[in-house]
Amino acid sequence: xxxxxxxxxxxxxxxxxxxxxxxxxxxxxxxxxxxxxxxxxxxxxxxxxxxxxxxxxxxxxxxxxxxxxxxxxxxxxxxxxxxxxxxxxxxxxxxxxxxxxxxxxxxxxxxxxxxxxxxxxxxxxxxxxxxxxxxxxxxxxxxxxxxxxxxxxxxxxxxxxxxxxxxxxxxxxxxxxxxxxxxxxxxxxxxxxxxxxxxxxxxxxxxxxxxxxxxxxxxxxxxxxxxxxxxxxxxxxxxxxxxxxxxxxxxxxxxxxxxxxxxxxxxxxxxxxxxxxxxxxxxxxxxxxxxxxxxxxxxxxxxxxxxxxxxxxxxxxxxxxxxxxxxxxxxxxxxxxxxxxxxxxxxxxxx
Numbered sequence: 308x309x310x311x312x313x314x315x316x317x318x319x320x321x322x323x324x325x326x327x328x329x330x331x332x333x334x335x336x337x338x339x340x341x342x343x344x345x346x347x348x349x350x351x352x353x354x355x356x357x358x359x360x361x362x363x364x365x366x367x368x369x370x371x372x373x374x375x376x377x378x379x380x381x382x383x384x385x386x387x388x389x390x391x392x393x394x395x396x397x398x399x400x401x402x403x404x405x406x407x408x409x410x411x412x413x414x415x416x417x418x419x420x421x422x423x424x425x426x427x428x429x430x431x432x433x434x435x436x437x438x439x440x441x442x443x444x445x446x447x448x449x450x451x452x453x454x455x456x457x458x459x460x461x462x463x464x465x466x467x468x469x470x471x472x473x474x475x476x477x478x479x480x481x482x483x484x485x486x487x488x489x490x491x492x493x494x495x496x497x498x499x500x501x502x503x504x505x506x507x508x509x510x511x512x513x514x515x516x517x518x519x520x521x522x523x524x525x526x527x528x529x530x531x532x533x534x535x536x537x538x539x540x541x542x543x544x545x546x547x548x549x550x551x552x553x554x555x556x557x558x559x560x561x562x563x564x565x566x567x568x569x570x571x572x573x574x575x576x577x578x579x580x581x582x583x584x585x586x587x588x589x590x591x592x593x594x595x596x597x598x599x600x601x602x603x604x605x606x607x608x609x610x611x612x613x614x615x616x617x618x619x620x621x622x623x624x625x626x627x628x629x630x631x632x633x634x635x636x637x638x639x640x641x642x643x644x645x646x647x648x649x650x651x652x653x654x655x656x657x658x
Contacts, residue, residue, distance in 0.1 A: 336370030336409070339430060339438040343594055344612055347621040347642045348650070349410035353597065353610055356442040360420040362594060363575050367413045367428055367440065371406075377432040379405045382413040387441070389424030408645060448596050451607045451630040456529050456570045460633035461658075462511045466503040468633055468658045472496065472517070477647030485545070486518060499653060501634075509537045509560075520544040533570035537561055567611070568628060569593065574609060590614045599627045601635050602655045608635070619644045632658060 342351035343358075344366050351368045358365055369380060384400040386393045393399070400415055413428070421444045430437045453459065474495040476482045487495045497518050504514040510528035514521055524540045538560045546552035562583045569576065574595040581588045592612045599608030608629040615622045620643045627636040635655040641648040 337372035337375065337438065338368065338370035339428070339440050340368045341428065341440050341442050342366050342368055343610065344592065345412045346625065346638070347614075347623040347640045348647045349412060350640065352612055352623075352625050353594070356440070358421070358442060358444050359447045359597065360423055360444055361447050361575065362421065362444075363417055363419075365415045365442070367430075369411050369413070369430065371409045375409075375432075377406050377437075379403055379433060380411065380413075380437065381431040381434070383429045383431075384415045385427045385429065386422070387425040387427050389422040389426075389444075392422035392424070410645075448598065448607055450596050451572075453572060453630045456531060456533060459529065459534055459568060459570070459628075459630050461631070462503055462527065462529055464503055464506070466658070468501045469656045470499040470501070470653045471656055472499045472651070472653050474649070474651045476649050477642075480648065482649065484517075486520060510535075527567070528564060531570065533566055534568040535564035535566050537564045566591070567626070568609065572596075572609060572630075587615060587617060599629050599635060601629050601632055602657055606632075620648075 340351045340354050341356055341358075343353040343355075343362065343364070345368050346352050349368055349370070351366075367382065371377070381403045382401065383398060386397045386399050388395055389397075402413060404411055404413070413430075415428075423444050423446055425441065425443055427439060427441045429439045472495075474482060474484075475493065481493070482495060483489075484495055487497050489495055500516045500519075502514045502516070503511050504524075505512040507526075509526040511526065513525050513527060515523035515525070521542050522544055523542055526537045526539070528535050528537050538558050540558045541556040543552045543556055546555065565580055566578070569578065572595065574593050577590065577592050579588060579590055590613075592614075593609060595609035596607035597610055598605050599610070601608075606629050608627060611626045611628065613622075613624040613626070620641065622639065622641045625636075625638045626634060629635050632655070634653075637651075637653045639651045641650075
């Protein structure tokens, strides 16, 4: 399982995980949480009970409680009150999943937009009521005032984004960074800044600093296709000179460039990314506009979920973007089988 900058993210810089020592994901149930999707560890991605009509897909993450044992769960999706679109309490979908683990997910998928109104998900365990969750579908929220790709984020020289960053390993595993002391529960907490530090043929170079030490560089290009990453480089802050650093950490060119936000901002949409060497493959899903929490207020934005599987391992990266601001929230989760290997979270504080 590779956990390198070859994957996708600024937040993977310096990620050191004891994957083989990680223990099984602990049950966090009983839980029934509606959301847009699930992360690699079956935690909910964008948990909510209010969905835009254009979501096209609604997920429900299920965590059984400690000691629970069932043969199967049955999910029934019900349109409680959607006006003239359907009779009251109309059953719209039903699915049954045999159980062989403590965490699963259900999904409701539609070809078109969902009628606004009130809905409910009922879950049975071996035919007996287990949990229910009500939710609402509303008309799509106001679209951000974005007229051209340049409006997506301010990629101007000297622009700085400041984030809080938390990094943790799965149960039984350890992480370490030479310049960060773990807190009482073993998590690493530090400040991260992203700075537009230069421009060249590859695009705008972003320098990532961890507690003021340069640790990572990524080149972003913003054009008529959207925002893409063109190359990346780990930086050793302890290298004696630039030559030693470049020898140990060469620039990784992304061929083709890796799309981060597609233009125009039509959502939902799904695309895939595979480099020319076919060393890995990713599925990318994009939703929006959605209410996204920024450093000062909630604003219409977009959610991008990247999923990558390799052997028995999986990685997901949830990225939340607000046009005109940039990346405001990122969560990266890695697993090996049903074992949580590590989690990192980056939250924008100011820009």
